Amino acid sequence: MNANEKFDLVKRNSVEIIGEDELKEMLSDETNKREKIAYIGFEPSGKIHMGHYLQIRKMMDLHKAGFKVVILLADFHAYLNQKGTLEEIRELGEYNRSVFEAMGLEADYVYGSEYQLGAQYTEDVYKLALKTTLKRARRSMEVIAREDDNPKVAEVVYPLMQVNDIKYLKVAVAVGGMEQRKIHVLARELLPNMDFETPICLHNPVLSGLDGVGKMSSSKGNLIAADDEDSDINKKIKEAYCPMKEVSGNPILEIAHYYLDYPAELKRPEKYGGNIVFNTYEELEKAYVEGLHPMDLKNMVAEAMIKIVTPIREKMKEMNI
Ligand SMILES: N[C@@H](Cc1ccc(O)cc1)C(=O)O
Secondary structure (H helix, E strand, C coil): CCHHHHHHHHHCCCCEEECHHHHHHHHHCCCCCCCCEEEEEECCCCCCEHHHHHHHHHHHHHHHCCCEEEEEECHHHHHHCCCCCHHHHHHHHHHHHHHHHHCCCCCEEEEHHHCCCCHHHHHHHHHHHHHCCHHHHHHHCCCCCCCCCCCCCHHHHHHHHHHHHHHHCCCCEEEEEHHHHHHHHHHHHHHHHHCCCCCEEEEECCCECCCCCCECCCCCCCCCECCCCHHHHHHHHHHCCCCCCCCCCCHHHHHHHHHCCCCEEECCCHHHCCCEEECCHHHHHHHHHCCCCHHHHHHHHHHHHHHHHHHHHHHHHHCCC
């Protein structure tokens, strides 16, 4: 792969890259002037779903493009975000790591708690605390913080630590869903004054939940899990929110966008109009807006999901997870 091909691979299906030019420069630099490290952090979670998998696939793309991939199992962050005791969270972290391995990701895994109590790390968090306004810290947590009628100080410590992780893990490319953007922008502003280079930030789309209410999330059950059985997938997609002719907030179209391989073929009996090939997602979207039936779209999406989930589920069984 040449540098341009690597860039296209890394950019594919992302929403935005902040620092595209720096990324291009890194990809064409054979001398590794800046160490090629890409990272993403996850608050350990009880269910790994297709929203996570979108991000894991992006980490695989980065790996193929020559990056060392670091997965942060952000146990202290989950703890600060009121997700449970540290013991419970670590157990989920182990589970998440196994699922990511079953997905085929090659990476280094690190728990936040392995280094986040270190003296230097802590001193840097205090420095960041002095450089950041309360307003900005809270704003950066808008989608991330757990709902709380009485928000805790933990909520503003969280983003400072996330910014500091980038420095501590020597990250060149920080990856996350679009909801991480405000924390990443803060990192780009603050880290150059903390003896660290401005990170490149890559943001992935955040999938809507199958119920069409909010995002796909482990706590809501509106997801396709990494180990769902074929029958679950068929049932969930059949019942999913998929308003006719509507694009925005349509979870099934989103899945079609990011998970179908194009050209994609819709197979239908002649009496329902016969087969159609969509060369790109845009062609499919156009057909949908012009009246392609939600059932047809759902059939394509269910078939694609089953093809993606089956090997992951089988691998998970083999690994006893
Ligand atoms: N903020 C991320 C988790 C995370 C924590 C620490 C990091 O350094 C990176 C990411 C989330 O919402 O899930």
